[in-house]
Amino acid sequence: GAVVSQHPSWVICKSGTSVKIECRSLDFQATTMFWYRQFPKQSLMLMATSNEGSKATYEQGVEKDKFLINHASLTLSTLTVTSAHPEDSSFYICSALPPSGGSNTDTQYFGPGTRLTVL
Amino acid sequence: DAKTTQPTSMDCAEGRAANLPCNHSTISGNEYVYWYRQIHSQGPQYIIHGLKNNETNEMASLIITEDRKSSTLILPHATLRDTAVYYCIVSHNTDKLIFGTGTRLQVFP
Numbered sequence: 140g141a142v143v144s145q146h147p148s149w150v151i152c153k154s155g156t157s158v159k160i161e162c163r164s165l166d167f168q169a170t171t172m173f174w175y176r177q178f179p180k181q182s183l184m185l186m187a188t189s190n191e192g193s194k195a196t197y198e199q200g201v202e203k204d205k206f207l208i209n210h211a212s213l214t215l216s217t218l219t220v221t222s223a224h225p226e227d228s229s230f231y232i233c234s235a236l237p238p239s240g241g242s243n244t245d246t247q248y249f250g251p252g253t254r255l256t257v258l
Numbered sequence: 259d260a261k262t263t264q265p266t267s268m269d270c271a272e273g274r275a276a277n278l279p280c281n282h283s284t285i286s287g288n289e290y291v292y293w294y295r296q297i298h299s300q301g302p303q304y305i306i307h308g309l310k311n312n313e314t315n316e317m318a319s320l321i322i323t324e325d326r327k328s329s330t331l332i333l334p335h336a337t338l339r340d341t342a343v344y345y346c347i348v349s350h351n352t353d354k355l356i357f358g359t360g361t362r363l364q365v366f367p
Binding site for chain 1: 292294296299300301303345353354358359
């Protein structure tokens with residue numbers, strides 16, 4: 140149980156275009172999902188916390204108008220990188236938090252990541 | 259949340275136990291110790307977590323010192339597939355996990 144998927148697994152786009160990344164919890168409902176970014180040879184950096192039905196909470200230094208997050212259902216959160224530029228090239232990873240009261244309530248479960256390359 | 263300190267890298271022979279240390283001397287009473295690992299180009303994988311008692315699951319054992327200022331993750335019989343970056347994270351809850359630089363474990367034949 141507690142499987143999280145991401146789509147696409149990799150994407151290449153031109154500078155100035157927008158890219159949408161999906162994060163799905165496959166076998167549980169997640170009221171909270173998280174988005175991370177990881178540059179080569181660096182650790183994961185939390186970008187934002189996505190709550191179903193409400194606005195996302197962004198970490199300091201993350202532009203909310205550039206990284207649009209939508210958590211419209213209990214199993215899907217999307218991250219849209221708007222007007223992407225080469226410096227946005229990175230590994231984007233989401234995670235989901237199972238609801239309290241279940242057997243897997245004590246930890247986040249991560250997706251496989253999406254590698255974005257902006258040319 | 260408390261900060262953690264881990265060695266940058268470690269080696270382990272296949273079949274032997276891998277013992278990965280983590281210092282968290284500023285941990286507070288209600289903070290948990292979480293361990294995740296990340297295999298190259300994949301998302302992190304949850305391993306184990308604990309508050310003050312030692313914990314064991316099918317993947318690993320977590321030994322937390324009595325003063326809770328340090329812990330050790332034990333992979334009892336390391337395999338080549340255990341080669342990964344291992345992250346020790348201290349947090350009040352699982353809502354906010356701050357990843358440090360982790361320990362790069364290399365398992366060799």
